[in-house]
Amino acid sequence: MDDSDAFDVGTFTAVIEDFNRAYIRIPVREKLPFTTLSVLDTLAHRGPSRLTDLTVTEQLTQPGITQLVARLARDGLVQRRRDPADGRAVIVHLTEEGRRVRAARHEDRARYLAPRVSELSPAHRRALAAALPALTRLAQLNREG
DSSP: OOTTOOOOHHHHHHHHHHHHHHHHTSOOSSOOOHHHHHHHHHHHHHOSEEHHHHHHHTTOOHHHHHHHHHHHHHTTSEEEEEETTEEEEEEEEEOHHHHHHHHHHHHHHHHHHHHHHHTSOHHHHHHHHHHHHHHHHHHHHHHHO
16 A cells, blocks of 8 residues: 555554444344354355365364354254365365354345445445445455465
8 A cells, every 4th residue: 555545454453343343243033152253154155165175264163163063053054064085174065054043144234234324324325335345355365364
């Protein structure tokens, strides 16, 4: 960025953190722990993943992710399969029930946010719409590491 950019990363970070606090607390029909939702989201975006990869993305220990995935499998949200290339490794797959839970969470959030967004001025709604490509790209860069 050059001097003509009036972008303050510190302010941006604070605003995103504040929005995220509000966003993750949006009332939903199905109450699930954040770690559960995070694993489902990771699998939906990245596809089937090894347990070892999930320890990195979810920032959990190997025993922690193993226990979490076992619970998610028991609940029918994920399925564990042996890696055909390495029989010692486990690959975790999102099930249709896991996809349904994610979709319901998305619908709950959209239903909750729609009236709040409609309370914004037209200029604020245009500003949000204009920011979407940049936020999408920023999320993509984050996923790419």
